[in-house]
Amino acid sequence: xxxxxxxxxxxxxxxxxxxxxxxxxxxxxxxxxxxxxxxxxxxxxxxxxxxxxxxxxxxxxxxxxxxxxxxxxxxxxxxxxxxxxxxxxxxxxxxxxxxxxxxxxxxxxxxxxxxxxxxxxxxxxxxxxxxxxxxxxx
Numbered sequence: 001x002x003x004x005x006x007x008x009x010x011x012x013x014x015x016x017x018x019x020x021x022x023x024x025x026x027x028x029x030x031x032x033x034x035x036x037x038x039x040x041x042x043x044x045x046x047x048x049x050x051x052x053x054x055x056x057x058x059x060x061x062x063x064x065x066x067x068x069x070x071x072x073x074x075x076x077x078x079x080x081x082x083x084x085x086x087x088x089x090x091x092x093x094x095x096x097x098x099x100x101x102x103x104x105x106x107x108x109x110x111x112x113x114x115x116x117x118x119x120x121x122x123x124x125x126x127x128x129x130x131x132x133x134x135x136x137x138x
Contacts, residue, residue, distance in 0.1 A: 032077075036073075036074055036077040036078070037051065037074075039073070039077065040070050040077065041070065044069040044070040044073055046066040046067055046069075050064065050067050051070060053067075054067055054070065054071065054127075058131060059131065065120060067124070068118075068120035068121055069120040071120070071123045071124045071127045072085070072119050072122075072123035072124070074127075075126075078091070078095060079091045080092045080095070081119065081123065085122070087113070087122070087126075089109060093105045096130075108130065108133055111129065111133070112126045112129030112130055112133070114126050114129070
């Protein structure tokens, strides 16, 4: 009976470690993200160096409209925005929940919720807010 309990404990530890590893993965390493990056660079007419700034810097000093539209393109590719550029709360929270608890993801969504007249500005402002709160989207 003791060996059965030990076996169950080992299985539980292995599963817990696996889940922890999955939740802490760098979302930027998801294969589709690289494809989206290339598409969005072309679509927004952003330079690769500007795309790198968005990825590496906390907040670029003088973001161009192309940089903001690059982020909007990602939001649409990730289905965070629909074809009408309307935010999709369930998709955003679901994505964030891959890296944090769902309650925290919902709270972060509400904290970062931005609706600007231009969808590029909306996406960019939300992206920067997530970044400041240590939620890496891409």
